[in-house]
Amino acid sequence: MEYDNLEFPEAIEELARTLGLEVPREESAGQQQQRRQSADLYDLMQQASLHYQSELKRHSQAIDYLKQRGLSGSTAKDYGIGFVPESWDYLIKRLGKNDRTQQQLESAGMLIRNDSGRIYDRFRNRIMFPIRDPRGKTIAFGGRVMGEGEPKYLNSPETPIFHKGRELYGLYEAKRHNKTLEKIVVVEGYMDVVMLAQHGVRYAVASLGTACTADHIQRLFRLVDDVLFCFDGDRAGRDAAWRALNNCLPALQNGKQVRFLFLPEGEDPDSMVQSEGKEAFEQRLAQQSQPLSEYLIDRLKAQCDTQSIDGISRYAALAKPLLEQIQADTFKRLLTEELARAVQRPVDQLFGQGGLNAPPPTQGNTTQKKPPKAQLSITPPRLVIAALLAQPSLAQTVTDEDLALVASLDERAVPFILELFQLLQQHPQLNTAALLDRYRDTPFDSALMELASYEFQAADKIAIEFQDAFSNLLKRARKQRRQTLIQRPLSTLSDAEKSFLKQFKD
Template identity: 55%
Template sequence: MIPNDFIQTLLARVDIVDVVDRYVPLKKAGANYTACCPFHSEKTPSFTVSPSKQFYHCFGCGAHGTAIGFLMEYGGKSFPDAVEELARDAGLEVPRSVTPAEDARRVQGQDLTGLLLHAAKFYRTALKEAPRAIDYLKDRGLTGPIAVRFGIGYAPDEWQPLARVFPDYQDKALETAGLVVAGDAGKRYDRFRDRIMFPIHDASGRVVGFGGRVVDKGEPKYLNSPETPLFSKGRELYGLFQARQAIRAAGKVVVVEGYMDVVALAQHGVEYAVATLGTATTAAHVQKLFRLTDTVVFCFDGDEAGRRAAWRALENALAWLADGKNAKFLFLPDGADPDDYIRRRGSAAFEGLVGEAVPLSDFLLSELAMRHPPTSAEGRA
């Protein structure tokens, strides 16, 4: 727990105008500052920041809060992370009332973050020395700048490549971080080998895990980090950290199924896409997205598996729908995925499909009609 008196001291020490202006350019307007609201699409500024009252308020969408609330709503940060950031800026130490177990988890999380960041740097360097992996990315239409933006790397085709950068390869923390696997008879080896590596970032931009795709044919095609103290597939969305500003600018987010879909869409200028990590859309995913935007478009293949995945997304979205919040569904034609479609047809065609996405209510009724046709007893009921 962070003591409430410290929160009040912190808010008195920081200037909300400085905090907001780092992310949203403000203009002086009398005693206050204004801008177009970062939380909804508008042309006439209705977002106001008050230096005397130390809060922000949008007269258009109702967004309102302190400097801490702004970092949480705009940056997608947790309350403790937002407090930590402001405290660092103010030169304050955050006092904590924690149990020894909680403190141990905090220290462990810091240690694992360092290991994952070190591994991400190694994979990026290894990509530069892997012509086969570079050719694969070029064949998929990806350029150097987009690879840099997403931190794409390569895990060499060896059993223990990470031993080059982690001298203590026997360190148990490498297993806990999901980087190393302990096999039979104590033999240890890298979890990711001969794979294109996609770092997965949390809302603060920390690397919390990886997704790896085979370069040639092989199974499994995609391999994620295991569940760790830092990483849970049901909570994280690939590309969300990179897409936050584009999502706000577009007023919507497109949810796709794979890393390559997100990267390919960004390569063609559609920068407001994120991906689930080989799992069904969860309530935590939906909640996180609706904190950033009012419209979520779920994009799936048009086959039976895609419709089942869409139904699970619908079930998890229902609880978070409120006034002004919309969930829509887009089914790509001819079994195409977003990567294939945008490479063949271009961004204008893809964004045209996004604009024609089916509202949740229409998808719900069509699915119910398919599952319970009017000729059945359930359908007539």
């Protein structure tokens, strides 16, 4: 159910607001306090946005910059674009006049406090793009430098009212200008969104300094059936597209469509729509974009020699973890069949009997037993790696203390295991395919491909096998450390080392 293109909870609140009613809530005292605090932050962010818009009118260099970029005054007004001067305390002087409001501005990500306790404005000398939630409330900002400078874009941090993995720049404006949205185009930058809108393409949004997440896709699929990603044609654009595809897979739904368009290298949606206009750009979207399935297959085939047995094996190993993320049964079955058809192999030969929930073969004796598959020689270190490849989230279950102990283990695989843990803990969004892609064409490539094909006893037992293997590493690390310590004079041992030895009883 939607009202004015709002999702259900927001629709109820919007209807109540127009009728002058208060939505009844069952809230704890803590929830009531949190709601009041959020209301204060919304108010401060709106005030900040109005100040920035006012400053834009007074600074000719900012107006000239936007004009040079081709942006009209009406578009800037429509999107609430503003400017913040070169000042360390612009917002503090206007909104942070006491400790309470300074703390609120800090909580909203608008002020920064250094180690010595001094506070200052986060944004200085930038074009300011307000980020609005589905109700039109300003919840964050993106600031762009004029000309040279780093970072080119500076975004608000995560705050109590802003979660960049959920919000999309321009979504509020797209819904406001379209009574019925049929499709949405996802682009990379704020200027792409506003310039497309200026030329009549009023259904573009942008993710906020991060790859489009499954939450983003689910939100878009609640509004439209067709989502199209439009990226620059350079390496960075193609890498961003692949990350978006990986994040799309768990959110795919039967009957929904995801497509990808790559612009000519050196072009972006901003420059493209200015040079060719709305009609040609929309024709490009319609005629040159690829369905997700086609893009996925092309990307995998480009990484493999599909004329060789080894290449086919690699192709299947890369495809399998991608397929396993898909919950939409019809789409998953059709994609499985298309992946097999693309390399002219039967589904069961490529992915095993049944082919990841694809229909089983109907010809021949389906009850005939297959020859047993040769098992991969597995050791505890290799099993740890194989489990992390199969379920990268397992990296979050291990403590820093245990990792430090394993780091002392003198075994060949340990440095790589530690590297893998660090990578997955810093980038928890990485999945199997993304991991394999990161190590492509490295000395670890072939070994990881082999471990990615390891067959665990059962999918729901991977975590147990991982814990057993990691416990084995810990046990060996403790034993090795004990042997090292008992060879040293007792007087040279620290209290922590003596305490460690006390754990062992002969």
